[in-house]
Amino acid sequence: MPDYRVVIEYDGRGMVGWQRQKKGVSVQQSIEEAIFKFCGEEIRIQSAGRTDAGVHALGQVANFSLQSSRKPHVVMNAINYHLKPNSVVILSCEEAEPEFNARFSATGRHYLYRIINRRAPLTVDYGLAWQFKRPLEHEAMQEAAQLLVGRHDFTSFRAVACQAKSPVRTLESLTVTRVGDEIQIRTSARSFLHNQVRSMVGSLSLVGTGQWRMQDMQKALEAKNRQAAGPNAPPYGLYLVAVDYEC
Amino acid sequence: MPDYRVVIEYDGRGMVGWQRQKKGVSVQQSIEEAIFKFCGEEIRIQSAGRTDAGVHALGQVANFSLQSSRKPHVVMNAINYHLKPNSVVILSCEEAEPEFNARFSATGRHYLYRIINRRAPLTVDYGLAWQFKRPLEHEAMQEAAQLLVGRHDFTSFRAVACQAKSPVRTLESLTVTRVGDEIQIRTSARSFLHNQVRSMVGSLSLVGTGQWRMQDMQKALEAKNRQAAGPNAPPYGLYLVAVDYEC
Known part of the structure; x- marks a missing residue:
């Protein structure tokens, strides 16, 4: 078998x-x-x-x-x-191997979130990225993102329906880069909570527009309350890029 | 007005x-x-x-x-x-300006051709790239591409129906690069003949599979005969990226 x-x-x-x-x-x-x-x-x-x-x-x-x-x-x-x-x-x-389990054997998960930051609607990228009309300061987003890296209680960044036993996760990396109109957010961790990437991206977008400052991201993390973080970014900008295994 | x-x-x-x-x-x-x-x-x-x-x-x-x-x-x-x-x-x-004409004022045109070199059918890139199943040697393609750079009679690489008066064009650049499964071919010139990019890419794919050697690309160029070059690569891998103007 x-x-x-x-x-x-x-x-x-x-x-x-x-x-x-x-x-x-x-x-x-x-x-x-x-x-x-x-x-x-x-x-x-x-x-x-x-x-x-x-x-x-x-x-x-x-x-x-x-x-x-x-x-x-x-x-x-x-x-x-x-x-x-x-x-x-x-x-x-x-x-x-018989003991291999795609879910439980995974030692790392890598996600990409694509934002196209422009006024004009999307054509070739329609449904493949989040069109964000207001200008986004990607440097400020990158700076605020670093507050989330490391081991934290991510209760503020998990779906209310999330079934994970613990809200504590270790975020290995969260980087925000821009090439032209496109902002790419890449993140890696052993595992993520339900909606964690989308709620982190939604919160980062608030930093990008200037609605949030650095301390607002810190407050959101510390609040341990889903209401304190930004809304979920839409699903169609998100890509599960790769999963790591030790063997 | x-x-x-x-x-x-x-x-x-x-x-x-x-x-x-x-x-x-x-x-x-x-x-x-x-x-x-x-x-x-x-x-x-x-x-x-x-x-x-x-x-x-x-x-x-x-x-x-x-x-x-x-x-x-x-x-x-x-x-x-x-x-x-x-x-x-x-x-x-x-x-x-009233004298501006998008076609005749253009001083440079830049195209991108995307090939996804893999066995599996495309999903997110369906209709946005050419799926090419056999392995392609992109270094050989890059080398052969350099034979086409410069001022040449591109009769072998123009549609029979091409309406341009002269088949002579100056190809500024033609580069072949690979990241993972994706091969990107980028090319620039003041202007291109009808189907020139697609027939150049089709010919380069023959080099990539080993069906053609360097000298076959040279022969195709020198033949000044559309039958001597490779088939047109499909249209859906091709992107008009940018057009240059002096003002």
Whole structure:
């Protein structure tokens, strides 16, 4: 009963997120149905992170077991064939150790958030970035971001519905850079709370417009209250870029 | 009778190209209709380059005159309003000198061609890049590209239907770089022949797979025959990035 580990890319537009929902198409369901179509096995796959509706992934990781043994490239090509037309694809597939679990074995998660800072609506980037009309001071955002790096109680930056036992997380990095109109926010941690990246980005946008100063970010963190932080940035600017494992 | 100069971005997917066609929606028609909707003037706009169906622009430039005088930002916002939902937008608008002509005043044009070199189908980049499955040697492509830089008769790299009087062009630069799976080909010249970038990219892809060697690119250039060069790369990997003017 071979175990497989796959790296997955998806366009979150029009999808209800990773997890199966009663209504709408989820990434999980798309892949599970593609597996069923090619080998008739009804399985459940587990991913490193359950991304929200509209969120994209360039390097989501998942694992699953099949009854029948097949070469990893055969499994990948068959799933991709049945995923057509693709808003979800398997980028790579390899055999995994039985103890490998995409969620619990992960030692690092890397996210990117894209903001296009301009008046004009988006065309090629529509649904792939957050169009933010008012000018953003990315240097101030970068400075305020550093207040969040390290080990903190991130209660102010987690969804009320977040199911994690502890609100304490260690944020490895949070960097804000700009090239032309595009502001990229990259962040890494062993794990994140539900909506943590989107609420950090929403709060940083308040710093960028000057509505918040450095001390407001500090106060928000210390308040340990979701109401104290900024609103969630929209999901369609967010990308799960990569997940790390020790083996 | 004020003259305006606008910078335009568009997503070429689903569009028949810059120029008005009997069937399908063109960029030119979209903008001209938006102008008519906001001020009732039936005008013709002229662009720096008539991009093909499926080709994108990040910085196309065009000019037009209106009977009635309005501030440039009013013109821009009004056009963008009537272009909704946007696959075409005006990024900036300014008053132009009466002698300004987006096509004939241009002193430089810059194109980008995006190739995603991988087996898996595209998701977020679908229609925004050329998925190329076989491995491409980008260093060999970069080397062969340098044979095309400079002043040459580009008959082998022009559409049979190309209307330019002379096939001689001076290619300022043609560079091939890779980051991960993505190969970017950037090229600049005062002007290009019809399909020149796409036929250069198609020929470079033959070098990248090893089907062509350096001398084959040289032979193709010297042949002065469209049959001697590679096929056109598909339009949806191509972006008109920027156009230069002296004033």
